[in-house]
Amino acid sequence: xxxxxxxxxxxxxxxxxxxxxxxxxxxxxxxxxxxxxxxxxxxxxxxxxxxxxxxxxxxxxxxxxxxxxxxxxxxxxxxxxxxxxxxxxxxxxxxxxxxxxxxxxxxxxxxxxxxxxxxxxxxxxxxxxxxxxxxxxxxxxxxxxxxxxxxxxxxxxxxxxxxxxxxxxxxxxxxxxxxxxxxxxxxxxxxxxxxxxxxxxxxxxxxxxxxxxxxxxxxxxxxxxxxxxxxxxxxxxxxxxxxxxxxxxxxxxxxxxxxxxxxxxxxxxxxxxxxxxxxxxxxxxxxxxxxxxxxxxxxxxxxxxxxxxxxxxxxxxxxxxxxxxxxxxxxxxxxxxxxxxxxxxxxxxxxxxxxxxxxxxxxxxxxxxxxxxxxxxxxxxx
Numbered sequence: 165x166x167x168x169x170x171x172x173x174x175x176x177x178x179x180x181x182x183x184x185x186x187x188x189x190x191x192x193x194x195x196x197x198x199x200x201x202x203x204x205x206x207x208x209x210x211x212x213x214x215x216x217x218x219x220x221x222x223x224x225x226x227x228x229x230x231x232x233x234x235x236x237x238x239x240x241x242x243x244x245x246x247x248x249x250x251x252x253x254x255x256x257x258x259x260x261x262x263x264x265x266x267x268x269x270x271x272x273x274x275x276x277x278x279x280x281x282x283x284x285x286x287x288x289x290x291x292x293x294x295x296x297x298x299x300x301x302x303x304x305x306x307x308x309x310x311x312x313x314x315x316x317x318x319x320x321x322x323x324x325x326x327x328x329x330x331x332x333x334x335x336x337x338x339x340x341x342x343x344x345x346x347x348x349x350x351x352x353x354x355x356x357x358x359x360x361x362x363x364x365x366x367x368x369x370x371x372x373x374x375x376x377x378x379x380x381x382x383x384x385x386x387x388x389x390x391x392x393x394x395x396x397x398x399x400x401x402x403x404x405x406x407x408x409x410x411x412x413x414x415x416x417x418x419x420x421x422x423x424x425x426x427x428x429x430x431x432x433x434x435x436x437x438x439x440x441x442x443x444x445x446x447x448x449x450x451x452x453x454x455x456x457x458x459x460x461x462x463x464x465x466x467x468x469x470x471x472x473x474x475x476x477x478x479x480x481x482x483x484x485x486x487x488x489x490x491x492x493x494x495x496x497x498x499x500x501x502x503x504x505x506x507x508x509x510x511x512x513x514x515x516x517x518x519x520x521x522x523x524x525x526x527x528x529x530x531x532x533x534x535x536x537x538x539x540x541x542x543x544x545x546x
Contacts, residue, residue, distance in 0.1 A: 197476070199495065205512075207510060207512070208510045209510040211545055214250075214530050215252075216515075217246075219244055219534070221240060222240060222537075222538070225264045225265065225279075226265070227239050227240060228266070228306045228351070228522045228525075229540060230269035230274070230306070231525060232288070235249050235254075236527065237274050238534060239266035240263065242262060242263075243260070243263055248540065257286065259276065259284055265306055268308050270310065272287070273286070273287070273328055274291070274309075275316075277304075277306075277316065278303060279302040279303070280302070281299045281301055283326065285297075300318050300324075304347060305317045305350055309328070312373045313325045313326055313334055313373075317361060323361055323371065335375055336376065337378070343392060344392045344395075346364070346415055347400070350362060355405050355410070357374070359373060360403050360405075366387065366399060366417045368422070382420070382428040384418055385399075385414035385415075385418050386417070394416075397414050397416045398414060398415050399413070401482055404443060406444050408424050409424070409444075410422050410424050411444060414437075414438075415454065419434060419442065419449070419451055419461070421449070421466070434466045437453060441481070443523070445504075447462075448461060452481065456477050457471055458471070458472040458480065458483060458490065471507065475494065478494040479495030479519060480492050480495075480500075481493045481520050481523050486531075487529065487545065488505070489511075491524045491531045491545070494520065495519040497514060497518045497520060497537070498515070499520075499531070501545050510545070513543060515539050517537065520536070521536060527542055531543050531544075
């Protein structure tokens, strides 16, 4: 049965033959459209590699670096967890088992997960083990670490809050899951008194930190269509928050922004499909669609500002933006830098050639990328 096959897949993907939309976001698909060739352009922005480091490979899983001040915490499939400062390892340890997700961190705690449902916590200061907890299913999304606890979303779409000191469970939230769903590697997000989590069926849910009760939920997408595949409309990327605004995007659904101060009332929404992610600044919302095109939308209305469609089918990551530059990475480990104003190419950098499955992040004045091959790079666009 398809329902039983889905847990064998990693990342935000489905094993479905002959479905081009799903092939386009499946990093393991052997079929599907060929990557668009790289276009030539004259660079107008100078790149400076701040540092590069090597961590173990990701295998069939997705690992997201955690940026805390000037420290970067990274992990790999073989159990390696490291703290990097300016690209140098302040400490590096090997967990006693292989990992499937990470990293969540703050200034005190570093947390990773395993395919067996174990959650492992280490000291951010020196990497010493702190505690181990168990959740109900494999952990594919990096835990979220905050002053009120560690939030873990497991593969069965249960959300658990663990105590930061002991790993003891404070509360658990669960909801029904449709028979077909994308695998999500997107971690929960803390904001104010809530934890925000995206779910299959296109629901963005605000959970109360105090007890895990759902305070409100916003429909980013409404499943529709004649078949179960048509009705897959899941949120599998991290929502973005700026002030009272929270925005999310669903595969085969919408991109939409909501007012958190008004109980999740809709500010605007438009039909869209993405499993990669989005970024927000003071003027625009940037989002990568399922085919690899990068869009800039007006953050107040959702109106189109520009579209860069020369990266189609290159398995393009979610974007990051700062200092007038938008950065995305692709399935060949290439980082593409675009003009924030019109989406034109301004620079390009190749890493180790391995795919990038997670959104580009910002670190200080630069951008941070981790490939599945284990390369971690910080690059500044000047």
